[in-house]
Amino acid sequence: MRYVVGYSANARGRDAVNLAVSLARGRGASLDLVVAIPDAGPFNAAHAPAAGYDNYLHQQAAEWLDEALALIPADVPAKAHVRSGESDAQTLIEACEEFQADMLIIGATSNGLFKRFTVGSVASALLHAATVPVALAPHGYHRREALTRVSCGLGNRAGAEELLDFAVSMAVNREVPLRVVSLLTLDAGDSDVAADAARDYAQKHLAAALPADASGAAPAAKADVVVAQGRSVEEAVDRLDWEDGEVLLIGSSRLARSRSIFLGSTANRILRALPVPMIVVPSDYELKHLTHSTSNDTSREAQA
Amino acid sequence: MSTEHATAKAATHTQDHGLSEKGLKAGSVGLIGAVVIGVSCIAPAYTLTAALGPTVSEVGVHLPAIFLVGFIPMLLVAFGYRELNNAMPDAGTSFTWASRAFGPWLGWMGGWGLIAATIIVLSNLAAVAVDFFYLMLAQLFGNPDLADLTTNLPLNIATTLVFIALACWISYRGMETTKTVQYVLVAFQLLVLGWFAVAAFSHVANGTAFDATAIAPDWFNPFAVESFSAFAAGVSLSIFIYWGWDVTLTMNEETKNPEKTPGRAATVTVLVIVIIYMTVALATLAFAGIGTEGLGAGNPDNQGSIFAVLAGPVMGPFAILMSLAILSSSAASLQSTFVSPARTLLSMGHYKALPHKFGKISPSYKSPSYATIASAVAAAVFYVVTRTLSENALWDTITALGMMICFYYGITALACVWFFRAEAFRGARSFFFKFLAPLLGGVILLVMFVKTAYDSMDPEYGSGSSIGGLGLVFILGMGVILLGVVLMLVMAKLRPEFFKGQVLTRGN
Numbered sequence: 079m080r081y082v083v084g085y086s087a088n089a090r091g092r093d094a095v096n097l098a099v100s101l102a103r104g105r106g107a108s109l110d111l112v113v114a115i116p117d118a119g120p121f122n123a124a125h126a127p128a129a130g131y132d133n134y135l136h137q138q139a140a141e142w143l144d145e146a147l148a149l150i151p152a153d154v155p156a157k158a159h160v161r162s163g164e165s166d167a168q169t170l171i172e173a174c175e176e177f178q179a180d181m182l183i184i185g186a187t188s189n190g191l192f193k194r195f196t197v198g199s200v201a202s203a204l205l206h207a208a209t210v211p212v213a214l215a216p217h218g219y220h221r222r223e224a225l226t227r228v229s230c231g232l233g234n235r236a237g238a239e240e241l242l243d244f245a246v247s248m249a250v251n252r253e254v255p256l257r258v259v260s261l262l263t264l265d266a267g268d269s270d271v272a273a274d275a276a277r278d279y280a281q282k283h284l285a286a287a288l289p290a291d292a293s294g295a296a297p298a299a300k301a302d303v304v305v306a307q308g309r310s311v312e313e314a315v316d317r318l319d320w321e322d323g324e325v326l327l328i329g330s331s332r333l334a335r336s337r338s339i340f341l342g343s344t345a346n347r348i349l350r351a352l353p354v355p356m357i358v359v360p361s362d363y364e365l366k367h368l369t370h371s372t373s374n375d376t377s378r379e380a381q382a
Numbered sequence: 383m384s385t386e387h388a389t390a391k392a393a394t395h396t397q398d399h400g401l402s403e404k405g406l407k408a409g410s411v412g413l414i415g416a417v418v419i420g421v422s423c424i425a426p427a428y429t430l431t432a433a434l435g436p437t438v439s440e441v442g443v444h445l446p447a448i449f450l451v452g453f454i455p456m457l458l459v460a461f462g463y464r465e466l467n468n469a470m471p472d473a474g475t476s477f478t479w480a481s482r483a484f485g486p487w488l489g490w491m492g493g494w495g496l497i498a499a500t501i502i503v504l505s506n507l508a509a510v511a512v513d514f515f516y517l518m519l520a521q522l523f524g525n526p527d528l529a530d531l532t533t534n535l536p537l538n539i540a541t542t543l544v545f546i547a548l549a550c551w552i553s554y555r556g557m558e559t560t561k562t563v564q565y566v567l568v569a570f571q572l573l574v575l576g577w578f579a580v581a582a583f584s585h586v587a588n589g590t591a592f593d594a595t596a597i598a599p600d601w602f603n604p605f606a607v608e609s610f611s612a613f614a615a616g617v618s619l620s621i622f623i624y625w626g627w628d629v630t631l632t633m634n635e636e637t638k639n640p641e642k643t644p645g646r647a648a649t650v651t652v653l654v655i656v657i658i659y660m661t662v663a664l665a666t667l668a669f670a671g672i673g674t675e676g677l678g679a680g681n682p683d684n685q686g687s688i689f690a691v692l693a694g695p696v697m698g699p700f701a702i703l704m705s706l707a708i709l710s711s712s713a714a715s716l717q718s719t720f721v722s723p724a725r726t727l728l729s730m731g732h733y734k735a736l737p738h739k740f741g742k743i744s745p746s747y748k749s750p751s752y753a754t755i756a757s758a759v760a761a762a763v764f765y766v767v768t769r770t771l772s773e774n775a776l777w778d779t780i781t782a783l784g785m786m787i788c789f790y791y792g793i794t795a796l797a798c799v800w801f802f803r804a805e806a807f808r809g810a811r812s813f814f815f816k817f818l819a820p821l822l823g824g825v826i827l828l829v830m831f832v833k834t835a836y837d838s839m840d841p842e843y844g845s846g847s848s849i850g851g852l853g854l855v856f857i858l859g860m861g862v863i864l865l866g867v868v869l870m871l872v873m874a875k876l877r878p879e880f881f882k883g884q885v886l887t888r889g890n
Contacts, residue, residue: 087745115748119558120411120419120636130472131725134732138743140397147395158397 079107081213082179084114084170084200085158087142090185093215095149096222097355098183100323101213104224104252108155110177111146113139114169115162136160151222167203174210181357186214186349205330205358211244213325213357214349226323229257231348232280241329242287244359246301248327256301258284259326261314261348273305280305312351325355411637415561416630416647417654418568422559423626424651426658427571427689427704428712432510432780433623434666435685436844441616442672442680443595445663447604448613452620453652455826459791460628460648462798462820467632469801474729476794481886483797486735487870489886492797493730494866495790500723501757502783502862503625505765507719508545509776511712512538513687515545518705521694529690539769543762545716550758553720556747567714574707575658578689582665582696592695593671593678597664614833618784621827623659625787627652669696682845686776720754727753734880736873772854774845781834781844782858788831789863795824801889835859 083098085091098109115135143158150156161176163169174182186201204212230245232238242258249256260276280303288301308314328348349356411419434445441448472478476496481489513532520529532538559567585591600606607613630648637643670692672680677695684691693704728750731740744751769775798820799806806817838856841848849857874881 091745116556116558119560120415120633121422121559121561121564130474130478130729133471134473134728135743135748142745143397147397150395156395158395 079105080177080179081107081109081181081183082170082174082177083109083111084166084182084184084204085111085143085146086113086185087145089218090215091146092149093185093217093219094183095146096219097213097215099150099154099222100224101181101183101325102154103222104254107180109150109157110173110179111143111150111156111158112170112173113142113158113160114166114173115139115160116166117162117164165203166200167207170200170204171208174208179210181211181213182208183213183215185219186216186356208358209360211357211359213355215355216353219355221322223323225252225254225325227255227257227321228252228327229259229320229324229354230327231259231261231329232283238283238329239287240361241327241359242283245327246284246287249301258301258303259318260303260305261311262305262307273307276305277303311347315348315351320352320354322354325357326352327357327359329359330361411633411643413643413646413650416633416637416643417650418565419633420627420630420647420651421568421572421654422564422711422714423629424624424655425571425626425711425715426623426655427575427708428507428510428715429623429625430575430659430662431687431689431708432506432776433619433784434663435679435688436777436780437616437619438667438672438679439682439685440612440619441607443598443601443667444604444607444616445601445667446660447602448607448616449620449623449659449663450602450656451604452617453624453656455617455791455823455830456621456624456627457652458819458823459795459827460631460823461815462795462823463628464631465802465816465820466794466798468634472729473725474733475726476790476797477726477730477735478733478886479801480793480797481733481735482888483801484793485888486881486883486886488793488797490730490735490870490873490881491863491866492790492793493726493735494870495786495793495863496726497723497757497760498862498866499783499786499790500719500726501760501764502779502786504546504549504716504719504723504757504761505542505768506776506779506783507712507716508542508549508761509538509765509769509779510687511545511709511716512541513690513776514705514709514712515541517690518702518709521702521705535769539766542765542769545713546758546762546765549713549716549720550754552717553724554744554747554749554751554754556744556749557717559714559718563714567711571707571711572654572658574703575662577700578693578696578704579661579665581698581700582669582692585696586668591669592676593669593673595668595671597668601664601667611833611837614830615781615784615837617826618788618830618834619781621787621791621830622780622784624652624655627655666692682774682777685845686774720757723757723760724750724754727756733885734877735885737876768858771849772845772847774847777845778847778855778858781838781855782862785831785834785838785855785859786862788827788834792824792828792831795820795827799824 081098081102083094085094095111101107102109118132139160143160147156147158159173161169161173163172170182170184173179182204184201184204201214228245228249230242232242245256245258258280260280262272262276284301284303304318306314306318308317326348437448438445466479467475470479470482474493477489477493480492483489516532517529520526532541582591586594604613607616627648630651631644633644633647634640637647666679666688670677670679672678674680674682677684677692679688689704689708693701697704727736727740728743730736731738731742731753739752740756742752743749765775768779772778799817802812802816805812807813835856837843838853838859841851841853843853844855847854879885
């Protein structure tokens with residue numbers, strides 16, 4: 079297991095490192111810290127040649143990475159890399175391919191002036207193009223112990239099966255309970271009927287996704303279905319109780335190209351209200367990955 | 383997995399310094415791309431509107447001659463610049479090279495000269511952009527009063543500061559002009575300048591020119607310039623119009639054919655630029671003459687920004703294209719020019735020649751954060767001071783700028799001669815490029831610098847602004863250099879390592 083961490087030498091980067099340590103600890107994964115630096119565009123005409131600035135950038139990036147490595151506890155293996163490309167998002171996606179990463183971990187928030195949790199531009203670019211699950215560390219995330227629970231946010235659109243498969247195996251692999259969450263807004267008609275329908279829907283899919291044999295019965299017993307309601311998605315998220323060591327899995331929207339992420343508007347709003355990290359899983363990610371990973375000896379995040 | 387858990391921290395945390403792929407993607411720029419980069423660095427529409435008037439005021443109809451002669455020292459210095467850049471590619475350019483050749487003190491001043499020149503050009507670029515911004519509004523809404531808003535001092539200063547702040551912010555965010563935008567900007571500039579020339583000549587042919595003046599061979603004779611003072615002033619101004627051309631020579635890895643492309647691109651660029659400068663200079667002189675009345679190119683009121691005055695009468699309703707061309711190219715240059723002083727400041731911070739914070743790089747945008755903001759503040763302060771003190775701020779800043787470029791290019795060229803002195807006589811190529819060319823270029827530029835500085839003490843020099851009997855251009859130019867000396871002495875007290883030669887060592 080390898081996780082790529084998009085590192086920047088600020089609070090956002092430290093959020094990402096903390097989350098990465100936490101995720102790696104539950105799974106014995108190794109971390110690849112990547113600082114993305116921009117390619118100097120030759121068409122940015124200036125009165126002095128660009129040569130040499132690159133050296134400063136690489137030197138600075140190496141210093142930043144040394145600081146970052148010092149933040150990582152000894153039990154988590156980590157490597158640091160400097161990579162360059164046209165945009166930070168593109169560079170991180172390429173790094174994921176280069177290291178055959180199973181997840182990309184970044185700090186989600188920018189230092190937005192007007193909103194507390196604004197999705198940073200790099201994060202939002204990644205959420206539209208990444209081909210591996212992207213874990214977003216919320217602002218000020220400082221927990222570094224292994225996860226204690228995996229939540230899976232379920233909509234009622236196609237793709238729920240793949241996401242649930244992924245969530246179940248993630249919970250099984252990490253030996254933590256699974257919680258399936260349906261977020262409902264009240265304008266969806268009669269709330270009780272809607273809640274029951276959502277619960278039935280979630281339970282039906284959960285039953286299909288859980289391992290059928292006796293050996294998988296233990297995690298199955300720990301799986302829980304919750305329906306959260308509110309006037310808005312944000313309110314529904316607020317009403318749920320969240321453990322400190324919890325993450326929420328969300329599938330990417332149907333607009334996504336196959337195997338890449340596109341964050342739907344609902345997921346975007348969840349992100350702004352959510353107090354715990356969120357992992358966005360590309361559509362079709364797990365299925366494709368299972369069939370391709372047979373040649374790979376490392377165990378994959380989604381593999382049971 | 384279990385073995386990884388057991389390994390010690392030192393072994394589990396590593397950095398692959400060796401694997402990071404450095405530098406530009408090789409082979410992305412072809413000949414045309416390199417020429418576009420060269421032309422956009424020079425920004426001919428902007429340099430012409432800024433420098434044509436002041437140069438005419440010095441050399442009159444011999445403008446074409448001076449524009450041609452002005453290229454020679456630039457060419458000679460650029461050869462040396464290329465040698466230094468190949469031997470020591472560094473973001474500090476003149477600062478680093480002069481420090482390596484002459485030691486910390488001259489090196490510091492070389493860096494200061496570069497920073498001062500680029501700061502001055504930033505404030506001038508912003509001011510020109512603001513002039514054409516209001517002019518364009520006037521043309522757009524058919525209301526000439528809007529163009530006069532730029533003469534309202536508080537409004538002008540406020541708008542210019544907004545332009546500087548915007549460009550600084552874009553540069554701080556690390557945003558760059560893309561290839562497509564640059565191609566469009568350059569093509570548009572050349573097209574509009576060509577249009578201006580054709581329109582001016584047809585006015586002359588139709589007898590509708592303001593002051594039709596017959597082109598004479600004498601215009602191309604630099605020796606006909608009446609005095610050496612005028613000649614020196616003219617040459618230091620025309621150094622400014624070629625400033626940026628040297629970038630084509632220093633392009634290497636980014637070109638498709640590093641052996642041939644930079645040389646060819648530099649040649650084609652200079653041909654394109656000389657042709658456009660000659661055509662526009664001749665068209666302007668033929669249409670407007672050098673009279674000091676009305677539209678004449680010798681009229682002091684026109685000299686700060688000649689196209690602001692002439693584009694309307696020459697191009698008629700299409701004058702708005704000229705405004706658009708100059709506004710867009712100076713805005714693009716404004717943003718990209720921030721890179722130069724910021725990187726030199728960063729380099730000086732890095733080598734402990736300035737306080738540590740100048741060496742900071744933004745973790746989010748990977749741009750020189752503190753240095754970029756410092757450049758913007760300096761450009762803003764320089765503009766406010768000049769605008770308040772001078773009757774014609776644009777004119778005086780351009781003259782001071784020409785002087786400053788001569789100063790730091792002169793130092794840089796001589797740094798090349800001195801740095802390579804051991805290999806100067808190893809073959810004809812070395813002799814010419816590392817010794818003769820930079821030596822000649824450097825000496826010419828420093829002579830121009832001293833002569834212009836001396837002449838500018840005259841209160842009538844430039845736009846005729848003066849303080850305490852000294853010309854404003856002299857006060858601006860010398861004031862900036864003296865400020866550099868003072869700051870250098872302060873820095874030598876604060877951070878002596880650099881000045882003891884412990885950071886950047888002399889020689890190879």
